[in-house]
Amino acid sequence: MADLEPQEGAASPRCANPDCHVGVDGRCIEGFSDTADCPQFGRIPITPDASVSGAYPEPRNGVAMQASTTLSVDEADDVVKERPSRVIAIAGPHAAGKTSLIAGLYDLFQLGQVGNVAFAQSFSLQAFEQAAHDSRAASRRTTPNTARTERGEVRFYHLELVDTDSGAVPSVLLGDRAGEEYLETRSNPMSAQEFPELRRADVLTLLVDGQRLLDAGQRHNLRSEIRQTLQAFVEAGVVRPSQRLALVLTKLDVIRKAVDGGERAFQGFDTLVAGLRADYGTNFAAVESFRIAAQPSTDGAKRGENLDHLLEYWMAEPLRYRPATMVFEVPEAERYFARLMPVAKGVQ
Structure with a gap:
């Protein structure tokens, strides 16, 4: 880890990973012993821009996706x-x-x-x-x-x-x-x-x-x-x-x-x-x-x-x-009212 130690008078090493503090303690969070092997070392750190409003909207209360599991x-x-x-x-x-x-x-x-x-x-x-x-x-x-x-x-x-x-x-x-x-x-x-x-x-x-x-x-x-x-x-x-x-x-x-x-x-x-x-x-x-x-x-x-x-x-x-089959038997009678009958029940 000798080559990770910050040199006196030199700029502190920096890493694109915001969780890495190689410039403070000389330890690479990715575990590399040589900074040349680390793909993040020497790059500009990536930090979220808090000034950009609406970039990461807060979740709305009470809104959730359906579970998509088996049904009861x-x-x-x-x-x-x-x-x-x-x-x-x-x-x-x-x-x-x-x-x-x-x-x-x-x-x-x-x-x-x-x-x-x-x-x-x-x-x-x-x-x-x-x-x-x-x-x-x-x-x-x-x-x-x-x-x-x-x-x-x-x-x-x-x-x-x-x-x-x-x-x-x-x-x-x-x-x-x-x-x-x-x-x-x-x-x-x-x-x-x-x-x-x-x-x-x-x-x-x-x-x-x-x-x-x-x-x-x-x-x-x-x-x-x-x-x-x-x-x-x-x-x-x-x-x-x-x-x-x-x-x-x-x-x-x-x-x-x-x-x-x-x-x-x-x-x-x-x-x-x-x-x-x-x-x-x-x-x-x-x-x-x-x-x-x-x-x-x-x-x-x-x-x-x-x-x-x-x-x-x-x-x-x-x-x-399938709809029920309705069975009607029309009675034979001369007078119209004599032909009236109760509504027939459905028969499967």
Whole structure:
């Protein structure tokens, strides 16, 4: 540090960094031992000009940006009341791929339109970014990962989307709840009544973990879990005939990379779908199956494969918006007043 010592009779060394006092104590705040190596040394110090009024306006009290996180039940209710909406309940065991599905859909919209659906706005951009971060290169992880959903009250990711074919601009609310809570309904079906996203859902989406279907020892257990969970929802009375059911096979890339090509996993999924459609088809307006790779961990599928088909299913107009069909029976009578009758009740 000898060359940083001020010389007698010489002008004090100066630094462009206002926090550096090299001219007083001879110590470089950047840690350089030789001033020639410091890019700030010898330059004119940068200090704010207090005489310039309005250059840095004071923040106004009471003005704040919206949090842009997931929505509470009450906030989601407000969205449903104010605008056309689609409520999507996504259920499945832990690690089935729920967060990957949500984050993968968000990442697809970063690239542009998904099928015939375009992004308009979101109240949950920060939450989407947090969900997607660990699967990106910026996270510096060696393999893609997604955060685990914590137990607690359901939260909703919000998307406002444009159907470029019909021109509809609905809000899509994706329910996010820990998978363990759904599985616990198998032993206590009535606990499902405490999950408002199930009763309000336009589409109930059940995720089937493709990686577990590859394991002969877990294949039967997984199918039993899905069947028992759906049975619990039905027993609890939280499903209704106007709802649609989506059965979604996740991790398509992992299945394709399996030694046997994943044929047994595909067959197991098809068997599950056929059984659920036969046993519970009358409880729903429609039952459809999908095979997706939201955020592939291998090269067995492209990113977001088949999410456009699932999104199209979600975007379909909910049956709860269909107007009631009015049934009138005009009595036969000669006198006009004899034909008057009470207003008929709506029949769905």
